[in-house]
Amino acid sequence: MMGGAGLTSATEVAILSANYIAHKLGNSYPILYTGKNGLIAHECIIDLREITSASGVTVDDIAKRLMDYGFHAPTMSFPVPGTLMIEPTESEDIKELNRFIAAMLSIRNEIEEIATGRINVEESALRNAPHTMSDLLKVEWNRPYSREFAAFPSGEEIGLTRAGKYWPTTGRIDGAYGDRNLVCACEPVSALAIN
Numbered sequence: 343m344m345g346g347a348g349l350t351s352a353t354e355v356a357i358l359s360a361n362y363i364a365h366k367l368g369n370s371y372p373i374l375y376t377g378k379n380g381l382i383a384h385e386c387i388i389d390l391r392e393i394t395s396a397s398g399v400t401v402d403d404i405a406k407r408l409m410d411y412g413f414h415a416p417t418m419s420f421p422v423p424g425t426l427m428i429e430p431t432e433s434e435d436i437k438e439l440n441r442f443i444a445a446m447l448s449i450r451n452e453i454e455e456i457a458t459g460r461i462n463v464e465e466s467a468l469r470n471a472p473h474t475m476s477d478l479l480k481v482e483w484n485r486p487y488s489r490e491f492a493a494f495p496s497g498e499e500i501g502l503t504r505a506g507k508y509w510p511t512t513g514r515i516d517g518a519y520g521d522r523n524l525v526c527a528c529e530p531v532s533a534l535a536i537n
Contacts, residue, residue, distance in 0.1 A: 351432070352431075352432035353384070353432075355432040356384045356429070356430065356431050356432045357383065357384050359430035359431070359432070359434060359439055360382055360383065360384050360385055360386045360428070360429065360430055361381055361382055361386075362439060363386045363428055363430060363439060363442070363443060364376070364381075364382050364386045366443045367386070367388065367443060367446055367447070370446070370447055370450040371388045371389070371390070371393070371446070371450065372388070372389040372392065373386060373387065373388060373389070374387040374388075374389050374422060374425060375387055384429060384431075385427050385428065385429050386427070386428040386429075386430075387421075387422065387425050387426070387427045387428075388425060388426045388427075388428065388446075389422070389424065389425050390404065390424050390425060390426065391423075391424035391425075393453060393457075394424060396457050397453050397456045397457040397463060398456065398463040399453050399456055399457075399463060399466075399468055399469075401418045401419055401424060401425065401426060402418070402517070403463075403466075403468040403469055403471065404426065404449055404453075404468065405418050405426065406468075406471040406472045406514060407449055407452070407467065407468045407471040407472070407495075408445060408446075408449070409471065409472035409508070409510045410467070410471050410472050410473055410492065410493065410495055410510070411445035411448070411449075411495055411496070412441075412445075412506070412507065412508045413442060413445060416428045416429070417429070428442075430442075444496065445495075445496070448495055448496040449468070449495075452466065452467060452468055452495075453468070456468070461486060461487075465485065465486050466487075467485075467487050467491060467492055467495065470485065470492070470514070471492075471514070472510035472512075472513060472514070473489075473492040473493055473510070473513070474509065474510050474511065474512065474513050475509045477492075477513055478492060478493055493507070494507070
């Protein structure tokens with residue numbers, strides 16, 4: 343359907359987009375697999391291992407916090423453990439790329455607050471992300487940051503509007519436990535049988 347020219351164009355845009363992200367985030371996050379000219383392929387792989395060592399903030403923390411910013415988490419820990427692999431493809435426009443970059447830079451500021459000891463990682467918005475509507479509407483709020491900061495980090499600075507807010511439906515889960523222990527919440531097969 344795309345043809346040769348369309349496929350070439352899509353490839354060029356994907357490579358340009360990944361390099362744009364790498365260029366914009368490179369001073370804040372280490373980027374893996376850069377070539378001799380500082381360029382990457384169609385994937386921007388952010389190395390979080392040193393950041394995790396210095397702050398305690400994990401790949402999972404950042405991936406979950408991105409949900410509060412309105413983004414689906416990038417690929418985590420592949421092809422290298424402790425990394426995020428960002429593949430913008432050809433379908434993301436410059437406005438969305440800039441919004442993602444602003445979110446990642448804002449998250450980097452949150453990490454710095456933890457690394458400098460201003461906030462404990464266990465009490466941080468990063469560790470408690472994602473923040474669901476149900477979580478935010480509880481009467482008690484015993485966190486050292488505001489509900490506003492939990493739900494609308496950096497707000498409209500990054501193009502996150504109240505009207506366009508994506509609300510995660512589930513808070514943090516134990517992914518490793520879930521990977522090892524299937525819990526089915528389905529009706530029994532007998533209830534689905536057609537008589």
